[in-house]
Amino acid sequence: MSQMVDTSADTDGAATIRNALTDKLLSAGVITSSVVERAFRVVPRHLFVPEGTPLEVAYNAHDSVATKRDRDGVIVSSISAPFIQARMIEQAGLGPGMSVLEIGSGGYNAALLAEVVGPHGRVVSVDIDPEVTDRARGLLDATGYSGRVTVIQVDAEDGVPGLDAPVDAIVVTVGAWDIAPAWLAQLSLDGTLVVPLRMNGITRSIGFRREGSHLVSTSAEVCGFVPMQGSGAHDERVFLLPDRRGSHVKLRFDGDVPQDMSLLDGVLATARTEVWSGVTIRHGVSFADLHLWFACFLPGFCKLAVDEGTDLAAEGEGWFPFGVVRGDSFAYLTVRPTREGVEFGARAYGTHGEAAATAMVEQIQAWDRRVRGGPAPTFAYWPTGTDRPETNEGTAVLEKTHGLLTISWPAAP
Template structure:
């Protein structure tokens, strides 16, 4: 199951692990000396499938897929070192802490065990027995077999037999916070969780603040999706393009009143609208996506299939194929070269349907609102309010709400400048 590397490759692995850790330190992902020592110590190559090149294993930016599902989607992986480091730092893992890791791979659990030391406890839980068998084998091979408790179960219920925990580190994409995770935290404990909010995920570090949970940091990231009780699939709506091909609208939290109204939407348009808001090529605008996901009614992901004119023109092919549905029409965001100095691109939208222009204008209005509210979300702007908790007004600051099964996630944006 795990490789038995030659003596030469052991030396090589040691060198590459040192280089990877140097890189994590240089890039600011490492949160302290114990964490750095853990990354220098734990042999990552003992937790990945046979034949994985050492260059891949010890690349600070690469995850290693360990299981692929029936449709070809990743079901399990050993996450990228930078992200493991970032989440461990978000949780403030320190010697003596009791930690629950949700989603196993073995390697991250070994890092946790190294950091918490003999006076702490690392527990890891995975729903998939193949994953826990692989994790156990890796932990045994690396000498951590008696330092990590491996449990096979749906983590929706936590792992009460070893609670309570100073930290819960969720390493699988969650759509909601399972109440058990919060209940099994000790007073003052922290949960780090990649929470999906209407399509977009941030790894949030949340600590209790009265009745709710307030973020202390947030990190853009992606994870394999939750299985079991907490699984949440997107819903898709396919529209046939009159020139051929299919356009698919994918909805996460958005409810569309009557999807049948969209049947002939692609017979009309496109109508384009431009916002006047620009951004240099190298600057990311991931927080615009969260603004749209929170405030744009009918928000969806738009996929233009092969054969559609939109695919031929490159609309939807990049990482901003998002738009919204308004009644019988929909729109999708786009960018164009603004012609301004500094390789600035301008945000805009194109609409389809009997009300194509209105749909495009609605999206452009939200782009302008995002611009007016400072464009970026501070790390402490996220919160989670368990069901039944009253969410107070934030005055002039706009608050977007993502309604979940067990509570509501919110983002409080800066007031307009």
Template sequence: MVQMVDADRAAEMRDVLIAELRTQGKITSDAVEAAIRQVPRERFMPEGTDLAEVYGYDNSVVTKRDEHGRAMSSVSAAYIQAVMLEQAQLRPGMSVLEVGSGGLNAAYIAEIVGPQGRVVSIDIDPEVIDRAATALDASGYGSRVRVLTVDAEHGVPDEDAFDAIIVTVGAWDIAPAWLRQLRPDGVIVVPLIMNNVTRVIGFRRDGDRLVSTATEIAGFVPMQGDGGHADRVFELPDANGHKVRLAFDSGAPDDMHQLDGALATERAEVWSGVTIPNGVSFVDLHLWFAWYLDGFCRFTAEPGTVLAGEKQWFPFGVVSGGGFAYLVVRPALEGTGAEFGARGYGDGGELAATAMVEQIQAWDRYGRRTEPTFAYWPSGGQTQAPTGTDAMAKTHGVVTISWPKDSGSPQR
């Protein structure tokens, strides 16, 4: 843990952080502001973490890595913690479950629900739980938060229903056990992975289904245990043995051998005519791809491959037929913006690039200026989820996405 911290400097930086969170609309209630002001973030960070990193607006701090250096546990960025607390609509006296422990967020929750509330924080990793318990004890919250080593997929033993559940790890699905332990009018906040794209969604129960009330963009370490979900990964070697790795959340092509030798073929380019000014976010384009682009994947390119030297804003691609294509941009708007396009390789490279560009254009028509809403329909409910291109099957249910009626109907 961080020791010998300048308490006055930490308090000043906390004030600055809170002011930014208010200005950016991430804090909207006095209760969340009071919690973030009361709890010293630095006490829940690894020893030696600089206060500038502790109190950064969008800095997440890794607390544990695996043998390959991949993050297994982290303290989420301040902005997303604030958003998720707001999404949960917490009030004094509530009973709250946190899935994915670390200590800091549980302390925030305890501040909001107060002495009459109840907070349970669980994690599958006993090291993470031990660290969270130690930090909570040292910060005066040990008696207000129950910490348990539990695989969240199976719920929490010896606990009644919760008013709210806040999931702080990337979840591919919503576990039936969570819904069994959520009150009929309860709220669940979950970073839901939808075809390799994550949105933090605040859901409220509405009969058999869950209906979104708010969404936010953020990334999280993936869930471990029985609720984890592994991508299917394929490798495309180039002539020198360097590889491009394609990761499919679902819908991986049956025959990837059709891409053998693809990186040695002549590159195809297709441009969309869709532009965006510099500094304007286009993250919902990735969400659109995840829902409407058949063969959608994420990719990484080893140094030395033909793709590695190119400027890649985001590593999103598509496999279609015998071709692989990926998102690219080029200068536009007289140097003040960029145009979206796709580059493809393989015998079907131009067709794959065209498929991606068609969805860029569809996003521009139907999704660019609107915010979608989501619903989750658990399996076995009395009300069945609609079918079609706006529904995504999960293990325990179906997720649906809806765009405002005046935006038109998305088309594949």
């Protein structure tokens, strides 16, 4: 059943906080065009979130809002944080009169897109989940956008029926492991694809345009999204390492899994070792590119999740969920305080823990020496059937189902 909302709930208070959010996104350089600014001032985000969500949460620049969970409580659908919605619409380069396909529905982002392309533009929003599309239709109808957005329940991996012409942009609002050939078939030759692409567990929202037979990036933003469902899904492989209390450290692999993970049995009962890099960073400075560097150049890279009560969890904020497996040992990223910030290092468990920690530290040092502070990496996608690209030591190549992804790191000056 479609969910209806009371549009009279768009009170002066909501308008005030919505304008404050828009002002913040403008001043931070997240919104850069007048059409996106207007959309964020006009569309009532609080009418698309679940009933009872406080306005301060609905309009927090960095808060996503869950709209559906599975039986285990895992979020399977959400309204993304305003900052990444604004950036992705800007990445798409949309304007009045253009056409856009949104993959991953919810209602609010489609309403923003409708405002950006205007009454002469076209917005098609699709989702694999009928509950999500029913909810989106109801909310778009209640807020006056049903005539400006077409909502379709379909698995977009195989293409969207009813598109009578290629669209000017495709905006994917779920985490994708690969780029479906059907998307490229339904994108105009000079169109833009914006997709939160998973690269060995690390996600970036990448704006792609065609260059000859392949795609090249025009922009990239740090982000996180719920994973895609359906035939385009790509599940991580998770390995549980029990500690002496029965709690677990979970190692999550998005790409290749090291051989014979059984070598890690009992690893948390071994003595912990640590290795420090000498590489420091000031408080408040992002080091998200280091995570992507690991994903590119650290064999055995994985992400970590820990149960409460493990020794690792007891370290508090001194560790980060990025690790590496080497045979019977594993290491994870950690920091220790310095006078003006922190120093990067690695802590490890296992008979050869020092070697695992050293492998991670060597990549921290390589990142610092070769690319830190330099130009951002660029991305290219080479569909199956196109010529394999020439690469150098600063380029990582990730094999995907439907093609190859290259990540090229320009040297720091």
